[in-house]
Amino acid sequence: MYICPLFYPNAMMYYSQIKGLGFYVPENVVTNADLEKLMDTSNEWIIERSGIQERRFFTEGKDTVATMAVEATKMALKNANLEAQDIDFIIFATLSPDFNFPGSGVLVQRSLPFREIGALDVRAQCSGFIYALSIADQYIKSGMYKNILVIGSEVQSNILELSNRNRNFAVLFGDGAGAAVVQATQDPNHSILSTHLHSQGQYAEDLFLEHPGSRLKDRMSPQIIEEGKHLPFMQGQAVFKHAVVRFPEVIREALQANGYAESDLDLLVPHQANLRITKYIQQVMNMPDEKVVSNIQKYGNTTAASIPIALTEAWQEGRVRSGDLICLAAFGSGFTWASALIRW
Numbered sequence: 001m002y003i004c005p006l007f008y009p010n011a012m013m014y015y016s017q018i019k020g021l022g023f024y025v026p027e028n029v030v031t032n033a034d035l036e037k038l039m040d041t042s043n044e045w046i047i048e049r050s051g052i053q054e055r056r057f058f059t060e061g062k063d064t065v066a067t068m069a070v071e072a073t074k075m076a077l078k079n080a081n082l083e084a085q086d087i088d089f090i091i092f093a094t095l096s097p098d099f100n101f102p103g104s105g106v107l108v109q110r111s112l113p114f115r116e117i118g119a120l121d122v123r124a125q126c127s128g129f130i131y132a133l134s135i136a137d138q139y140i141k142s143g144m145y146k147n148i149l150v151i152g153s154e155v156q157s158n159i160l161e162l163s164n165r166n167r168n169f170a171v172l173f174g175d176g177a178g179a180a181v182v183q184a185t186q187d188p189n190h191s192i193l194s195t196h197l198h199s200q201g202q203y204a205e206d207l208f209l210e211h212p213g214s215r216l217k218d219r220m221s222p223q224i225i226e227e228g229k230h231l232p233f234m235q236g237q238a239v240f241k242h243a244v245v246r247f248p249e250v251i252r253e254a255l256q257a258n259g260y261a262e263s264d265l266d267l268l269v270p271h272q273a274n275l276r277i278t279k280y281i282q283q284v285m286n287m288p289d290e291k292v293v294s295n296i297q298k299y300g301n302t303t304a305a306s307i308p309i310a311l312t313e314a315w316q317e318g319r320v321r322s323g324d325l326i327c328l329a330a331f332g333s334g335f336t337w338a339s340a341l342i343r344w
């Protein structure tokens with residue numbers, strides 16, 4: 001039963017805290033030089049346009065979206081000092097699930113000694129982790145759950161055609177997984193302060209993977225493959241133009257909602273879309289490199305996994321300190337964009 005604190009002033013108020021973080025990336029490193037051998041591209045072009053030097057590609061038979069998520073989960077549980085049995089709910093963000101159905105959350109549920117808890121898949125692409133975090137935050141604030149596992153995991157290398165016709169897309173993306181254990185706390189001074197979610201579906205086809213989908217009687221055909229419509233499509237310049245507006249907008253929205261100025265921010269963890277986009281955000285928001293996490297150089301764009309991977313690495317490097325004001329921000333296919341402001 002929901003207890004409205006307005007009418008019951010002594011009712012417990014719950015807030016959400018990120019209690020543990022973890023990540024996993026496949027061991028197979030693919031450098032720009034490797035891609036040069038497969039398509040008409042160059043190390044210089046990729047670095048200049050995206051900042052990416054290398055990315056990880058999964059190994060078939062070893063890594064799946066679910067198995068990578070499980071590895072990230074084990075690290076997050078360990079860092080949270082919790083066991084799988086302690087988790088009340090799984091939220092799994094991915095655009096590349098192991099199966100068309102069921103979702104990947106249940107594959108994580110069966111892989112570790114979880115109870116028979118709910119498992120929800122979220123499809124908000126590059127914004128997926130923040131959408132999932134926002135859902136977790138609401139369940140915790142409502143008092144329904146105490147510990148929620150939030151995952152972002154992607155295998156994208158097998159939807160990249162490493163050829164000239166897909167090269168603007170193929171050089172940008174990689175595989176990996178990240179996870180966070182979100183826990184109920186009564187301490188508002190160390191909690192998620194707010195989350196902000198947006199979408200603008202009129203641009204759905206500017207960054208999408210059309211086939212196989214459910215609109216055609218024959219979900220796949222030789223013609224679809226011939227025309228390359230089984231490959232992801234991106235209007236690169238349109239994505240870039242919207243991203244550089246939406247990122248600062250949604251970061252400022254989070255700050256203003258909580259009465260903070262840009263200068264109050266200790267760390268920004270943006271979705272690792274493209275280093276040029278991140279540098280642009282830094283420029284318009286006057287944020288030095290020390291206050292911004294960038295690891296796209298090593299992993300490329302890992303979509304829903306990019307924020308939890310970046311946040312975990314920043315935490316491991318001691319860049320996430322108790323009391324810090326931290327903003328997570330994302331933009332991607334949909335278009336969707338989102339932010340979360342956290343007092344760590």
Ligand SMILES: CC(C)(COP(=O)(O)OP(=O)(O)OC[C@H]1O[C@@H](n2cnc3c(N)ncnc32)[C@H](O)[C@@H]1OP(=O)(O)O)[C@@H](O)C(=O)NCCC(=O)NCCS
Pocket residue numbers: 040041042045046049050126167168169171172235236237239240273274277301331332333
């Ligand atoms: C994709 C992106 C890097 C392309 O950069 P761009 O400056 O817009 O490049 P264009 O698409 O205009 O192409 C410029 C030229 O490079 C070529 N090109 C495209 N991909 C290439 C590659 N991998 N290697 C070498 N050349 C390439 C194009 O064919 C074009 O050649 P032309 O001038 O002879 O026609 C850029 O648009 C971008 O970063 N967009 C945002 C992507 C993103 O962040 N997506 C994820 C969002 S979550």
